[in-house]
Amino acid sequence: MEERKTVAARGTAPFRHEEVQVERLSEVNSEDAPRIETSNAEFNRVLGGGIVPGSLVLLGGEPGVGKSTLLLQIAQSLLRTGRRVLYVSGEESVRQIKMRAERLSRSSAEAAPASPAAGGEDIYVLAESSLENVLAAVEQIRPTDLIVDSVQTTCSEELESTPGSITQVRHVAARLLRLAKLEQISVFLIGHVTKDGSIAGPKALEHIVDAVLYFEGDRHHSHRIIRAVKNRFGAANEVGIFEMTAAGLIPVRNPSSLFLSESGATSPGSAVCCTMEGSRPILVELQALVLATQYGTARRTATGIDYNRVSVLVAMLEKRLGIPLMSCDIYLNAAGGLQITEPASDLAIVAAVLSSFRNRAIAPKAVLLGELGLSGEVRPVGQIHARLREAAAMGFDKSILPAGNLPLLEPVGQMELLPVRTAQELSDLIFST
Numbered sequence: 001m002e003e004r005k006t007v008a009a010r011g012t013a014p015f016r017h018e019e020v021q022v023e024r025l026s027e028v029n030s031e032d033a034p035r036i037e038t039s040n041a042e043f044n045r046v047l048g049g050g051i052v053p054g055s056l057v058l059l060g061g062e063p064g065v066g067k068s069t070l071l072l073q074i075a076q077s078l079l080r081t082g083r084r085v086l087y088v089s090g091e092e093s094v095r096q097i098k099m100r101a102e103r104l105s106r107s108s109a110e111a112a113p114a115s116p117a118a119g120g121e122d123i124y125v126l127a128e129s130s131l132e133n134v135l136a137a138v139e140q141i142r143p144t145d146l147i148v149d150s151v152q153t154t155c156s157e158e159l160e161s162t163p164g165s166i167t168q169v170r171h172v173a174a175r176l177l178r179l180a181k182l183e184q185i186s187v188f189l190i191g192h193v194t195k196d197g198s199i200a201g202p203k204a205l206e207h208i209v210d211a212v213l214y215f216e217g218d219r220h221h222s223h224r225i226i227r228a229v230k231n232r233f234g235a236a237n238e239v240g241i242f243e244m245t246a247a248g249l250i251p252v253r254n255p256s257s258l259f260l261s262e263s264g265a266t267s268p269g270s271a272v273c274c275t276m277e278g279s280r281p282i283l284v285e286l287q288a289l290v291l292a293t294q295y296g297t298a299r300r301t302a303t304g305i306d307y308n309r310v311s312v313l314v315a316m317l318e319k320r321l322g323i324p325l326m327s328c329d330i331y332l333n334a335a336g337g338l339q340i341t342e343p344a345s346d347l348a349i350v351a352a353v354l355s356s357f358r359n360r361a362i363a364p365k366a367v368l369l370g371e372l373g374l375s376g377e378v379r380p381v382g383q384i385h386a387r388l389r390e391a392a393a394m395g396f397d398k399s400i401l402p403a404g405n406l407p408l409l410e411p412v413g414q415m416e417l418l419p420v421r422t423a424q425e426l427s428d429l430i431f432s433t
């Protein structure tokens with residue numbers, strides 16, 4: 001008893017201890033509130049199967065990538081399932097929001113009409129940047145879902161620091177988290193990120209919120225990739241793939257087709273890997289350009305692939321296979337703007353580099369899977385069946401894969417399996433004909 005008082009006295013929050021309600025874990029009701037599925041399958045997937053009531057989700061991305069568009073679409077979709085949505089924007093006027101909503105619903109046949117049927121529910125909109133006013137609007141409208149665009153423009157009048165400062169964004173996020181938990185409102189918070197990582201960007205909020213979704217890659221492609229980098233209610237690393245159209249962000253049904261070259265023919269320097277993005281296998285074409293260095297030190301660049309990983313693999317090739325890459329410029333690129341982080345793509349990276357160096361193409365319709373160790377040994381990869389099935393579905397008929405995966409492998413369609421143990425065996429195999 002004595003101890004509890006001391007703890008309470010030490011705490012900064014002024015709470016009375018009769019309010020403290022400790023429960024036995026075994027008696028806690030664990031029945032999940034049902035997730036709310038939107039009509040956007042890719043968005044549901046990134047969230048781990050739909051929106052969890054009472055959760056705070058941060059959606060980050062570079063300027064103009066489509067954050068407001070996506071959440072307005074989600075608002076329209078939620079409206080159709082009978083939810084009450086409040087969309088607050090500190091960046092745009094209500095007229096701008098209306099114009100976007102009209103564009104989205106005009107070009108998408110199934111979207112909700114911008115003006116509701118008589119007596120029907122509507123999306124509530126508010127152009128406001130004061131946190132206190134947003135909370136007052138929530139009190140008044142009592143929405144089931146709240147969208148705040150954006151965390152950098154929303155600020156509390158209780159604090160003196162400027163909008164967008166680290167103190168402000170943290171305060172706003174923490175206050176909205178409390179709102180979400182207490183009122184069981186699902187809250188979506190938009191956050192801007194810039195290429196150089198803004199000072200008070202969403203990074204500072206990642207630990208506060210329940211889920212963090214980021215738009216990945218650049219916006220020069222028409223497709224957009226959203227990745228869950230954190231999710232308290234589902235698997236992290238899950239990706240959703242969308243196409244940006246006049247009708248908004250439309251889910252892409254067959255993502256692998258986006259990251260493969262259209263002709264299907266292979267040219268020197270190109271190799272296809274299959275990377276697991278969350279629970280989904282995606283085929284990606286890697287392209288390498290290796291050429292003799294003209295001036296001074298060799299140049300190396302990697303787009304969509306971890307630069308340090310490439311350096312390690314190139315050093316391994318140099319040492320184990322005796323290939324003089326030291327005097328070569330190497331440019332590596334993953335097609336389509338996906339960021340590949342999985343070591344299972346090592347074999348394809350090495351194959352692409354070797355193929356460009358020798359100026360000989362790898363056999364067409366071959367997928368390469370495997371991680372490489374520093375001594376050039378090929379290590380088995382996880383989820384091999386899912387990868388091979390995806391490759392087979394995309395018309396691939398050969399797979400170069402770690403010999404270590406073979407013992408537990410079941411046949412996948414007509415796929416020809418070509419096991420390798422070392423980088424040297426890989427090199428011998430791809431240039432054997």
Ligand SMILES: Nc1ncnc2c1ncn2[C@@H]1O[C@H](COP(=O)(O)OP(=O)(O)OP(=O)(O)O)[C@@H](O)[C@H]1O
Pocket residue numbers: 061062063064065066067068069070091103192244245246247
């Ligand atoms: N009529 C249209 N057809 C297709 N795409 C459009 C159309 N109008 C706008 N867009 C796309 O929508 C993007 C803007 O999206 P949106 O405003 O949702 O981005 P945002 O991430 O919220 O940007 P900001 O950081 O400025 O708030 C534009 O970059 C453009 O590619």
Ligand SMILES: [Mg+2]
Pocket residue numbers: 067068069091149
């Ligand atoms: Mg916006």
